[in-house]
Amino acid sequence: MHDLSDACMLKVEDVSMQFGGVLAVNSLDIEVPKDKIVALIGPNGAGKTTAFNCISGVYEPTNGVIYYEGKAILRNYPRGKMKKKYIGSEPEKFSGQKALSLSPDKITKMGIARTFQNIRLFKSMTVFENVLVAKHMNAKQNPLTATFRLNHREEERMRRESLELLKEQGLLKYAEEQATALPYGLQRRLEMARALATKPKLLLLDEPAAGMNPRETVELADFIKEIREKYDLTIFLIEHHMDLVMRISDHIYVMDFGTVIAEGRPEEVKNDPKVIEAYLGVQ
Amino acid sequence: MAVLRKDKKVDIINTALILVFLVFLLFVEKRVGRGSMLITVLQKTCAYALAAVSMNLLNGFTGLFSLGQAGFMAIGAYSYALLTIPVEHRAQILYKHGGGIIDFCIPFIPALIIGGVIAAAFAIIIGFPVLRLKSDYLAIATLGFAEIFRNLIQSNDVAALTNGPDPLSAYKTFSSLMPYLIISAVCIAVMMLLINSSYGRAFRAIRDDEIAAEAMGINLLRHKLLSFTVSAFFAGIAGGLLAMFNTTVSASSYTSAMTYEILLIVVIGGIGSISGSVLATFLFVASREWWLRFLDDPNLIPGLTRGSFRMVVFSVVIMLIVLFRQEGIMGTKELSVGSLFARKKEVEEL
Amino acid sequence: MLEYLFAGFSVGGQYALIAIGYTMVYGILRLINFAHGDLFMVAGIVMVYLAASIPFYISIPLTIIITIILGFVIERVAYKPLRSAPRMSVMISAIGVSYLLQNLVLYITGGLSKQYPKLPILSQRVKIFGITDRAVIFITPVVALVLMAVLMFLIKHTKMGMAMRAASREFETAQLMGIKINRVISFTFIVGSALAAVGSLLYFSKFTGVSPTSGAMPGLKAFVAAVFGGIGSIPGAVIGAFFIGIMENLAVALNLAVYKDAFTFALLIIVLLVKPTGIFGEKLVEKV
Numbered sequence: 001m002h003d004l005s006d007a008c009m010l011k012v013e014d015v016s017m018q019f020g021g022v023l024a025v026n027s028l029d030i031e032v033p034k035d036k037i038v039a040l041i042g043p044n045g046a047g048k049t050t051a052f053n054c055i056s057g058v059y060e061p062t063n064g065v066i067y068y069e070g071k072a073i074l075r076n077y078p079r080g081k082m083k084k085k086y087i088g089s090e091p092e093k094f095s096g097q098k099a100l101s102l103s104p105d106k107i108t109k110m111g112i113a114r115t116f117q118n119i120r121l122f123k124s125m126t127v128f129e130n131v132l133v134a135k136h137m138n139a140k141q142n143p144l145t146a147t148f149r150l151n152h153r154e155e156e157r158m159r160r161e162s163l164e165l166l167k168e169q170g171l172l173k174y175a176e177e178q179a180t181a182l183p184y185g186l187q188r189r190l191e192m193a194r195a196l197a198t199k200p201k202l203l204l205l206d207e208p209a210a211g212m213n214p215r216e217t218v219e220l221a222d223f224i225k226e227i228r229e230k231y232d233l234t235i236f237l238i239e240h241h242m243d244l245v246m247r248i249s250d251h252i253y254v255m256d257f258g259t260v261i262a263e264g265r266p267e268e269v270k271n272d273p274k275v276i277e278a279y280l281g282v283q
Numbered sequence: 284m285a286v287l288r289k290d291k292k293v294d295i296i297n298t299a300l301i302l303v304f305l306v307f308l309l310f311v312e313k314r315v316g317r318g319s320m321l322i323t324v325l326q327k328t329c330a331y332a333l334a335a336v337s338m339n340l341l342n343g344f345t346g347l348f349s350l351g352q353a354g355f356m357a358i359g360a361y362s363y364a365l366l367t368i369p370v371e372h373r374a375q376i377l378y379k380h381g382g383g384i385i386d387f388c389i390p391f392i393p394a395l396i397i398g399g400v401i402a403a404a405f406a407i408i409i410g411f412p413v414l415r416l417k418s419d420y421l422a423i424a425t426l427g428f429a430e431i432f433r434n435l436i437q438s439n440d441v442a443a444l445t446n447g448p449d450p451l452s453a454y455k456t457f458s459s460l461m462p463y464l465i466i467s468a469v470c471i472a473v474m475m476l477l478i479n480s481s482y483g484r485a486f487r488a489i490r491d492d493e494i495a496a497e498a499m500g501i502n503l504l505r506h507k508l509l510s511f512t513v514s515a516f517f518a519g520i521a522g523g524l525l526a527m528f529n530t531t532v533s534a535s536s537y538t539s540a541m542t543y544e545i546l547l548i549v550v551i552g553g554i555g556s557i558s559g560s561v562l563a564t565f566l567f568v569a570s571r572e573w574w575l576r577f578l579d580d581p582n583l584i585p586g587l588t589r590g591s592f593r594m595v596v597f598s599v600v601i602m603l604i605v606l607f608r609q610e611g612i613m614g615t616k617e618l619s620v621g622s623l624f625a626r627k628k629e630v631e632e633l
Numbered sequence: 634m635l636e637y638l639f640a641g642f643s644v645g646g647q648y649a650l651i652a653i654g655y656t657m658v659y660g661i662l663r664l665i666n667f668a669h670g671d672l673f674m675v676a677g678i679v680m681v682y683l684a685a686s687i688p689f690y691i692s693i694p695l696t697i698i699i700t701i702i703l704g705f706v707i708e709r710v711a712y713k714p715l716r717s718a719p720r721m722s723v724m725i726s727a728i729g730v731s732y733l734l735q736n737l738v739l740y741i742t743g744g745l746s747k748q749y750p751k752l753p754i755l756s757q758r759v760k761i762f763g764i765t766d767r768a769v770i771f772i773t774p775v776v777a778l779v780l781m782a783v784l785m786f787l788i789k790h791t792k793m794g795m796a797m798r799a800a801s802r803e804f805e806t807a808q809l810m811g812i813k814i815n816r817v818i819s820f821t822f823i824v825g826s827a828l829a830a831v832g833s834l835l836y837f838s839k840f841t842g843v844s845p846t847s848g849a850m851p852g853l854k855a856f857v858a859a860v861f862g863g864i865g866s867i868p869g870a871v872i873g874a875f876f877i878g879i880m881e882n883l884a885v886a887l888n889l890a891v892y893k894d895a896f897t898f899a900l901l902i903i904v905l906l907v908k909p910t911g912i913f914g915e916k917l918v919e920k921v
Contacts, residue, residue, distance in 0.1 A: 056498060104497040113498070120495035122488050124555070124615065133484040137500025143509055146480040147473065155481065198500050348721055412906045418720070419665055420905055423860060426853070427898030434895040539849065540735075543667075543728045550725050591740040598733035605729045606714060609722050 008070065009034045009202050009234040010055070010112075015064030016088040016258075017050050023088050024050045026258035028064070032202070037228065037235045039245045042255035043278055048238045049117050051255070052204055056114045057104035063088055068110060068202070075100040109137060113200035115191040117207050117238070121179040127190055128175040131162040134197035165193045168227075184211045196227065203227075205237040209244050221247045246270065254278065293619065300620055305464055312460045322460050324569050329463035330524035332564040335548045336471050336557055337517035342546070343554035344478055345510040346490030348418045350542050351409075352518050354429030355402040357537035359519025360526035361436060361445055362398035367391055367455035376453055380443045391455045395466065395523040402519030405432070406512045414507040426539055436534040450533035457527060466524060470517050475557055477513065486510055551604050551611050559613030571597055636764055637886040638879060643770035643839070645878025646777035650832030651855035652862075652870040653784065654825030660801040660865030661821055662716075664723050668707060668730035670852015672826060676700040676833035677749060677843040678738055684750035693752070697830040704826025705819060713815070738845040746844040749837040756838055769838040774875070776835065780828060781871050788867070793820055801865055850894065854881075857901045863914030873912070 010032040017025040025047040032038045040048050054061045057074070062082055066074040077094040078086040122130050135158035141151040149155075166172045169189045174182060179190060188208060195203060208224070209217045221244050228235055239245050245252065245266070252269045254262040256278040262269055269275055312322050334356060341347050366389050368376055377383035389397075413424045435441065437448045445451075457463070477483055485506050488496040497503055526532045544567075552563030575593035577583060604611070651673055658666045679699050683692040711730050715723045755769040788794035796817045799807040808814045836851065837843055858877045862869025877897055884893040904911065 058494060058498075103502070104494075105500050105502045108498060108500040116495065116498075120492050120498075122491040122495065124487055124491050125484075129484060133481075133488045133496075133501075134499040136481045136485050139481055141481060143477070143480075143482050143513075146482050147477045149476070149480075151481070158481070194499065342721075348724070412902070416905055416909060419659075419663070419724075420860065420909060422665065422724070423856060424902055424905055427857070427901050430853070431895040431898050434892060438891050539853075540732075540846075543732060546725065546728060547732065554721075589740075590743065591736065594736040595733070595740045598729070598736045602711065602726070602729045602733055605722075605726050606711065609715070609718060 007033050009068070010236065011067040012051070012055065013065045013067065014090065014093060015051070015054055015061045015066060017047070017054055017059060018062040018082065018086060018088060021085065021087070024258055025054065025061070026088055027090070028255075028259060030253055030260065032234060032236045033251075034234050035228070035232070036250040037224065037237070037248050039249040039252045040236065040238045040255060041240070041242075041245055041252060042261075046255040046278075047258040048255055049206055050258075052114060052206055052238065055107075056112060056204060057102050057107040060101050062086060063091060063094065065094060068112065072100060073102060073107070073110070105137070108198055108200075111199070111201035112204065113195040113198045113202070114204035115188075115195050115206055115208060117210070119184075119187050119191055121187060121190060121194075123178075123180050125179055126176050127171055127179050127182065128162060128166065130179050130190060131165055131194050131197050132158060134194045135162060138199060162197060165197055169193045185216055188212075196231065199231075200233065202234045202236065205235065205239075207238055207240060209239060209241040212241070214243070217241050217244050218247075220244065224248055297619055301468075305468060308464060309461060317458050317460070320573050324565075324573050325460055326463045326528050327525075327572065328561075328565045328568045329460075329467035330521055330528055331545065331548065331568055332561045333467045333470050333524060334518055334521035334545050335552065335560040335564050336474055337514045337521060338545050339549045339552075339554065339557065339560045340474055340478065340486075340517075341510055341514035343549060343556075344483065344490060345486040345507065346418075347414070347507060347510065348422045349425040349511065349514075350422050350539065350546070351425030351429040352514075352545055353537040353539060353541040354425075354432040355406065355515040355518035356522030356525060356541070357429075357432055357436060357534050358402040358405060359395075359398035359522030360532045360537070361451070361522075361534070362401050362519070363391075363394050363523030364451040364454040364526050364532045365445070366394040366397060368451070368453055372453045376451060377443075377446045377449075379449065380446065383446065384444050391462075391527075394455070395520050398523045399516040399519035402522070403512045403516040406515030407508065410508045410511045411504075414504060414511060426542070429537075429539060429542065433534045433537055445534075448535075450531045452531040454526070454532075456530050463524060463527070466520070470520055471557065471561070474513070474517060478557070482506070482509065547601055547605075550609075551601065553611030553613035553615060555615035556611070556613035556617055558618035559611055559616075562618065563612055570600075634886060635762070637882040639762070639764055640770065641879035641882035642875060643773045643878070644881065645875035646774035647832050647836045647839075647874075648851065648855045648858050648878055649777040649871040649874035650780065650828045650835070651851060652858040652874045653781065653867055654829050655856045656859040656862070656864055656867060656870040657797070657821050657825055659859065661797065661804065661818060662712070662723070663720060664712065664727065665856065666825075667724065667727040667852075668711075668734060669825065669829060670848035670850075670855065671731045671734040672700065672704055672707070672848070673829040673833050673836075673852060674843065674845065674848030675703065675734055675738060676830040677837045677847060678742065678747065680834065680837070681747045681749060681843055689750075689753055693834065696834070697827055700830035700833075701823050701826045704822045704829070708819065708822040713818075735845045735849075742845070744845070746842040746847075749841040749843055752834065752838050755835070767839060769835055773835045773839075776831065777871065777874075780831070781867065784824065784867060793817070797821060854894075854897055857897055860911055861901060861904050863911030866911070866913040869911060869913035 008031050012028050012030040015025060015028045016023060028051055040051065042048055050059065053059045055066055061074065061076050063077050065072050075094060075097060076099050078091045122133065125133065139151070139154045139158055141154050145151045163172065166175055169192065171186060171190060171193065174186065179187070182190060188210065192208065209220050212220060224235060225248055227233060249266055252263060252266055253260050254269060254275050261278060262272045262275050308325065315321055334352060338352050341349050365385050368388060370386060370388050373382040373386060409428050413421060416424055436445050439447050485501045488499065488501060489503060489506060493503060548563045548567050549560055551567065552559030575597055578588050578593035578596055579590050581589045651669065654669050655666060658664055676696055680692065680696045683695055707730055711726045712723055715726055755767065755772060757768050758765060759768045759771070761771055788797060796807070796812045799812060800814060800817050854877060855874060858873035859870040861877065862873030877900070880900060881893045881897060884890065884896045
């Protein structure tokens with residue numbers, strides 16, 4: 001039985017993810033304390049997005065446990081065919097316990113929301129509808145009440161909250177435009193608004209600053225701090241823009257080849273020789 | 284408070300216009316007479332349009348490539364027919380089975396609804412396993428189920444219920460246009476309400492990007508099952524209407540070819556456009572049964588035009604539309620006369 | 634019992650020849666070629682008309698050539714233009730082609746079933762292993778297996794074969810690597826059509842009535858076989874086809890002939906639920 005303090009929102013314990021013969025994530029250990037901003041950095045191909053995908057339920061990890069708010073929500077160990085193929089370490093560590101898995105929608109309903117590295121907006125919908133559809137999961141309604149418009153109060157609430165989210169992101173004037181018509185930077189903001197619409201407690205951001213210029217990156221940094229306060233969020237982000245990472249992170253994990261090679265406060269990590277080597281190669 | 288209200292005026296105008304148009308059709312019927320080609324085409328259009336919209340809901344709006352429509356229509360058709368054969372005729376129609384298991388008769392509206400419910404029940408049962416499959420496999424699995432239904436309905440083991448390979452007739456039918464119009468209009472309206480509701484948005488999200496939809500908290504299986512079941516329900520009612528139209532029912536006519544025709548109608552009308560489906564149904568049925576009949580006249584161009592030539596021309600036209608205008612007639616837009624009167628949309632500020 | 638097993642093996646061979654066409658096209662284009670079964674039917678009809686006035690040693694190869702040309706033209710006209718369109722569009726085009734072919738044959742033949750000519754050797758009655766039947770039912774599985782072996786050899790040991798394998802794994806990358814994708818696709822359709830034509834020679838020598846809808850059911854069953862064996866795998870398709878042929882006839886043997894079609898599909902559904910990628914299929918992970 002693990003004794004976790006309530007201060008830890010997300011705990012990734014010894015998580016590995018193997019595809020075929022490739023170990024994309026290898027014995028990953030990460031803790032994200034409540035109300036903090038934690039960053040996950042590392043060179044391309046380090047396994048960062050794969051780790052996100054394990055946490056949000058898109059992939060089932062090959063080995064390891066994931067805790068949310070102190071409770072284990074995902075657990076697996078090498079079974080069946082994977083038992084022979086597994087090339088990671090400690091394949092037996094969790095084998096005595098019950099395997100747990102959850103579909104992504106259930107994980108979102110628990111309060112974990114995410115954005116995607118390659119923006120995944122709903123292409124046929126407007127900006128407004130993209131946010132509105134994220135409100136569907138929490139609405140008090142069923143197909144009958146929705147069809148015959150008996151849910152109009154809920155519908156009003158969903159619409160109102162969606163518009164407020166758009167306003168917050170500065171997207172209100174684009175509400176009726178096709179989502180794909182927005183410039184890249186605004187599409188990223190829309191993704192964030194959509195994730196926030198699910199009323200999360202933990203927000204996973206996958207490269208939120210990708211494609212942004214320095215000024216936008218600073219705005220984004222301030223915005224992330226604002227929403228953390230406003231919505232009482234814990235934030236876990238993947239990012240390559242070092243200025244953003246250094247500016248807002250409380251704690252940083254550095255990944256390479258699927259595992260953590262360094263962690264600590266921004267100043268500590270910045271000067272860690274292992275980190276420099278991973279990014280720039282041996283000098 | 285900031286609200287983005289759909290211009291209600293547009294909806295009211297559209298609804299009013301549609302109602303006026305439907306009443307107009309009833310007047311046309313009085314003038315032209317019930318037996319006329321136009322009325323026959325309109326009746327068949329109502330049945331097929333309902334089937335087309337039910338297919339559009341599933342394939343077009345939710346993105347589930349399902350080819351089982353004819354199977355659900357067959358279930359609805361048989362349910363309807365079996366429940367509305369007058370008791371005194373049962374022995375004659377199901378003569379091999381002493382009148383068959385069912386020995387009562389119910390009014391036609393409940394019979395249609397029950398037909399839909401039975402189709403929906405089957406949809407839930409096969410939906411659970413089948414909806415998890417990838418889209419291409421879903422197509423083949425649903426096609427397979429439709430064939431299984433068709434086979435089973437005609438088998439001798441259930442013949443005491445369904446009359447086996449022998450057709451059903453003498454059930455409740457209508458020669459007038461009104462029941463077809465009202466029933467199909469009401470059903471299509473309900474589907475439209477569903478599509479424009481929160482659940483409809485969830486369906487479209489699933490169509491656009493399943494992974495993102497799941498990340499937004501939408502349970503894939505539950506919503507796919509909802510779409511599948513509702514689609515099957517209305518396909519069942521469409522089958523009942525078709526049974527009404529043909530005055531005899533035999534499972535052998537509910538083949539995969541029927542599903543293909545409905546799918547082609549949906550594509551021609553525009554995947555994601557309900558008015559497109561209705562319009563395309565009319566054009567399809569009218570062309571096939573009526574307007575192109577002249578191509579079957581052996582005296583028109585001797586040697587070329589004879590029986591079934593119209594079907595060849597028809598198929599070529601469909602191929603042309605599929606190849607050169609993939610969005611179909613309406614694309615994803617709806618025919619909306621009312622929008623001509625719409626105010627410029629404004630977002631009222633906080 | 635042996636008769637039924639043999640009949641199953643034989644019809645399985647026929648399905649195999651059609652199934653290979655489905656699986657190859659699906660492997661590369663991810664397209665269910667709904668028109669493939671109807672191409673098979675057209676090959677039958679062409680033979681009916683040619684054999685009426687041309688000796689067999691010309692009409693047989695001519696039928697195969699005409700079928701190949703038709704398959705090639707269909708690909709160029711109806712599928713190639715939609716290659717960059719969403720997947721459903723191409724499949725709908727395939728359905729449209731199927732519809733067109735059936736209506737064309739309906740128009741030409743007037744709808745009545747046509748009698749297939751008695752081909753030399755194939756139609757003779759022989760007695761092997763105590764079973765008396767037309768020679769075709771013994772020849773069919775042999776032909777199917779031989780052709781499959783030839784095809785497998787082609788795929789493993791020729792440049793075109795390697796190109797096909799590459800395209801089937803990674804379509805876009807194969808193009809970037811300089812593989813002339815149009816040639817690969819055309820070749821795939823040519824081979825598939827040729828096999829379908831040979832299949833029709835064998836099938837209609839046994840089931841001698843040819844009508845516009847004759848291709849629908851065998852086509853569907855052949856596709857089921859391909860899915861069953863693992864879509865994209867040629868040996869899988871062949872094994873699947875034999876399995877289905879045998880199972881079908883087993884149903885007849887058990888006096889359940891009425892259900893034999895339903896049986897096939899029930900089998901398919903069970904396979905899809907238990908192992909969605911088929912017996913020899915591979916799991917594909919989508920990159921998120």
